[in-house]
Amino acid sequence: MENLADKKKAILESTLDLIKENGFHGTPMSMVAKHANVAAGTIYHYFDSKETLICQLFSYVKGRIMDALFEQDDESLDFRVRFFRVWRGLYEFYINNLNSLVFFEQFVNSPYNKKLPKPEHDTFKPLHDFFTLGIEQEYLRPVNPKILTVLAHGSILTAAKVRMAGKIELQEPELEQIIEILWDGMALKKK
Amino acid sequence: MENLADKKKAILESTLDLIKENGFHGTPMSMVAKHANVAAGTIYHYFDSKETLICQLFSYVKGRIMDALFEQDDESLDFRVRFFRVWRGLYEFYINNLNSLVFFEQFVNSPYNKKLPKPEHDTFKPLHDFFTLGIEQEYLRPVNPKILTVLAHGSILTAAKVRMAGKIELQEPELEQIIEILWDGMALKKK
Amino acid sequence: MENLADKKKAILESTLDLIKENGFHGTPMSMVAKHANVAAGTIYHYFDSKETLICQLFSYVKGRIMDALFEQDDESLDFRVRFFRVWRGLYEFYINNLNSLVFFEQFVNSPYNKKLPKPEHDTFKPLHDFFTLGIEQEYLRPVNPKILTVLAHGSILTAAKVRMAGKIELQEPELEQIIEILWDGMALKKK
Amino acid sequence: MENLADKKKAILESTLDLIKENGFHGTPMSMVAKHANVAAGTIYHYFDSKETLICQLFSYVKGRIMDALFEQDDESLDFRVRFFRVWRGLYEFYINNLNSLVFFEQFVNSPYNKKLPKPEHDTFKPLHDFFTLGIEQEYLRPVNPKILTVLAHGSILTAAKVRMAGKIELQEPELEQIIEILWDGMALKKK
DNA sequence: AATGAATGAGACTTCATTCAT
DNA sequence: GATGAATGAAGTCTCATTCAT
Structure with missing residues (x-):
């Protein structure tokens, strides 16, 4: 039962x-x-209604994304390594949960999203916090952390969608290169 | 009339x-x-039907995006400058044509997109070609140009969507920084 | 309820x-x-659809026609008497169920009828069997029973439609004469 | 032109x-x-309208049926032979003009038919006249000619529709038998 | 006379939602 | 709590008809 x-x-x-x-x-x-x-x-x-169902589903999916974000993280590791793991963690979550990816994208671009009260801090707050820490610890350039979130999440999302579209050209080495390029651009060049 | x-x-x-x-x-x-x-x-x-209308609208919007991509481009300029202009060109098109951005995103994540025959080469082929040229001319790292397309388009899209979401924190200097970070990561470090 | x-x-x-x-x-x-x-x-x-409704209605009406065909029949009677009763039974069903008659005629002449799989044996199989029996028992001429079915059903249908058209000239004696003429033509002339 | x-x-x-x-x-x-x-x-x-078109088409088809009815007739022949030729003439017209047959049947069973003013004398008046003559000349039983019209037209129509339905069992000999049976029933048995 | 784009009432059908069981 | 038959507003689409050319 x-x-x-x-x-x-x-x-x-x-x-x-x-x-x-x-x-x-x-x-x-x-x-x-x-x-x-x-x-x-x-x-x-x-x-209560179909709209309620879909909005609650959005919260449900957001929760799973947030869980996935730092599941692989290990604070004891070097920040660069952590960045690589976080990027891949979310990327793999999307690949393994395509229905969540598709739903999330449909939802945020839909009128349902407008009706929702803006959350205090959004799904990607943990990512934002992670980059804030990286800046404080002088691993990353001293820019608005929002910028780094945009770059990281944009690349993860787009990579996952390219993969999803059946264009399997994005293999292991390519993923590694994407992250490397991002890291090189974002990292603070110490003297 | x-x-x-x-x-x-x-x-x-x-x-x-x-x-x-x-x-x-x-x-x-x-x-x-x-x-x-x-x-x-x-x-x-x-x-013929609502579906046909929406699919033809997709072609229509794709055409406008392709037009926008290189409208600002000038082949006589330095490649780095061209990259900055192309990035901003598409970003500004999205910002000034939010309906196209929203529709495009809704469409590609919708079941309508499945039914469409995959195009020979997609909307962002010109971007891919642009990066191929940059690699040949040794401005950019010798990687699969696909990677650079993912990074560029992902960042443009995400930046535009963040801006659209009403988070006006992304201002001029931030945009410049995003492009700079991307460029730094992508550019070939010459001796 | x-x-x-x-x-x-x-x-x-x-x-x-x-x-x-x-x-x-x-x-x-x-x-x-x-x-x-x-x-x-x-x-x-x-x-499922209007078409389905109409096709199921056809089955429903066919069932009622088949029920009516031999409702009045009594196997213990003389074959000639049975023929007269069967003819009148169906005729009266049509007259008393004009909506079935009209629908049936509309349906069989319509494109809906084309889409239906041909039934194993049709609505008038019982009539065909009845005539087969009459031939075996040497009441009727030894011809293809199909012929007799055509003659009988054709006359019933046409008589009913003439009556329906408001031409009330077909009264009791006329009906009796129609059946008699048919019988005379169909019956085996015994020595 | x-x-x-x-x-x-x-x-x-x-x-x-x-x-x-x-x-x-x-x-x-x-x-x-x-x-x-x-x-x-x-x-x-x-x-003027679709209804007008269909009603005029009905008149057009009626005209063709009337033409067909006595096209094969030859008044100099024996009445029995004439009957056989008239029956077959109409039967063959229907077989060779299935669209007229189907349309006619659809029309007479449709609501369009109700709206039409009843014609002075209908399509089958010539048939009625033919039978009236046969009675007068003592070839046929002295019954209401209407009866004979019903029997004749009913059998022609039904035979044509059976043939149209793809049931090709009605071949030459069967047709001949149908007419013979009808004739035997209708003919006046002279002493 | 002939055209065919445009109209809009009305057809068929779907589907979020309710409620008696 | 659970069911699913019933509802009816609203959606997509058709098509007889008109009218400017």
């Missing part, structure tokens, strides 16, 4: 899968219900 | 505007019709 | 009535819904 | 062909226009 949490999770995961394949408007509630093995009405015990 | 091209263009532009505000499924054909000042049925003279 | 079968039947019966009056294209689904006292969407729980 | 009559005829013939294939509601005016090689608007020079 299942408990509530199981069903709620099944609904969220089903929605995530289906939206990747069919988009928002190609994913009716009836389809979510069938995929999650619940009745259509059941979804409304857990979520 | 209008001619055919006018109506078709009005429909495309209206769709672009409305999808930015309301997304695909928040933009019924009736709304497009009203916004474009045509009858609902008229849209179907120019486009 | 109604059960499922009730609603499905109400939809079928409403469609039958309305198509008699208005034809296929004069009977929108909204009209069926109103006449059957259900919401428009409800029809789509029971039938 | 074409004249008016040519275009009007092309429209009528196109409509006849298309309605056989697609039915009334599957045959938009635009399709008729394309098939007849005229502009949509041109149809409205010749016919």
Whole structure:
């Protein structure tokens, strides 16, 4: 027998899968219900509306991204090594969770995103903090950490999407080179 | 009085505007019709279906992006200067054409994109060619040009989206710094 | 309160009535819904599309015609008497169920009929069997039973349609004469 | 260059062909226009509306049926031979003009037919007259000629439709038998 | 006479949501 | 809590008809 949490999770995961394949408007509630093995009405015990479901799914996905961001991190390592691991950690999360990547991108570019109250600090705050630390410790150039976040996340996202598009030209050595180039540009050139 | 091209263009532009505000499924054909000042049925003279309209709009937007990419370019300039100008050219196009940016991002992450036959070479082929040239002329590191495209386009897109999100922290000096960091990482360190 | 079968039947019966009056294209689904006292969407729980509804209605009507064919029959009677009763049985069914007659005729002459897989044996198989028996028992001429089916059904259908057209000239004695003429032509002239 | 009559005829013939294939509601005016090689608007020079077109087409088809009815007739022949020729004449017209047969049947069972003022005497008046003559000349039983019309036309129509349905079991000898049976039933048994 | 782009009412159908069980 | 039949507003699209050329 299942408990509530199981069903709620099944609904969220089903929605995530289906939206990747069919988009928002190609994913009716009836389809979510069938995929999650619940009745259509059941979804409304857990979520007020389709919009609520999608917005809660966004929080759910954000949480998983945040978890992934520093899962591989180890503060005892050299900062450069940490940067390489963080970059790859998020990249691999996206590759292994394409439905999250696709959903996240669809969501942030959709009108749903407008309706959401801006969060105190966003999903990538930990990344921002990480770069702030790197600057303080004089590993990185003394610039607005936002800049480094943009560069890092932009490259991860784009690399993952290029890979997802079936262009498998981005292999191991290429990934390493991307990170190296980024690091070279971002790192503080000490005397 | 209008001619055919006018109506078709009005429909495309209206769709672009409305999808930015309301997304695909928040933009019924009736709304497009009203916004474009045509009858609902008229849209179907120019486009077989809503899907066709959206896919043709994608081609239309791709064309504009490609035009924007090298509008500011000047082959007689130094390669580093050209890189700065190309980066800013696309960035500014996105900022000044937020509807194109939002639509493009929504489209590529949507199921519509799956149905489209993969183009021979994509929108960013000119960027790829630009980097290939830079490598040949020994301005840039001898890596797969794809890598540089990922880095450049990822940073432009992300910067534009951060700016669009209302986080106006990215001002002139920050933009300059982003490009500088990228350039430093990508450039060939000559002896 | 109604059960499922009730609603499905109400939809079928409403469609039958309305198509008699208005034809296929004069009977929108909204009209069926109103006449059957259900919401428009409800029809789509029971039938995939208007086409499906009409094709299922055809099966439904065929069933009723087959039921009517031998309702009046009594195998213990003389074959000639049975023939007269069968002829009148179907004739009266048509007269009392004009909507079925009209629908049936509209359907078989329509493109819907083309799409249907040909049935193993058709609605009038029982009539064919009846004539086969009559031939075996030497009441009827030894011809292809198909011929007799054509003659019998053709005359019933045409008589019913003449009557329906408001030409009330076909009264009891005339009907009797039609059957007699047919019988005389079909019967085996015994020595 | 074409004249008016040519275009009007092309429209009528196109409509006849298309309605056989697609039915009334599957045959938009635009399709008729394309098939007849005229502009949509041109149809409205010749016919007030789609309904008018279809009703005029009915008259057109009726005319052809009436022409066919006695094309093969020869008053100098024996009445029995004439009957056989008239039956086959109409049967063959239907077989060779399936679009007329299908259209006629669709029309008479459709609501269009209701709106038409009842004609003074209908399409099959010549058949009725033929049978009246046969009775007067004591070839046929002294019954209401209407009866004989029903039997004859019913059998012709049904035989043609059986043949059209692809059931090719009705061959030459069977046709001959059908007419013989009818004749035997209808003919006056002289002493 | 002929054209065919344009119109817009209305068709078919979908789907978020409700509610009696 | 769970169900899923029922709802009906709203969506996409069609097509008879018009009218400026």
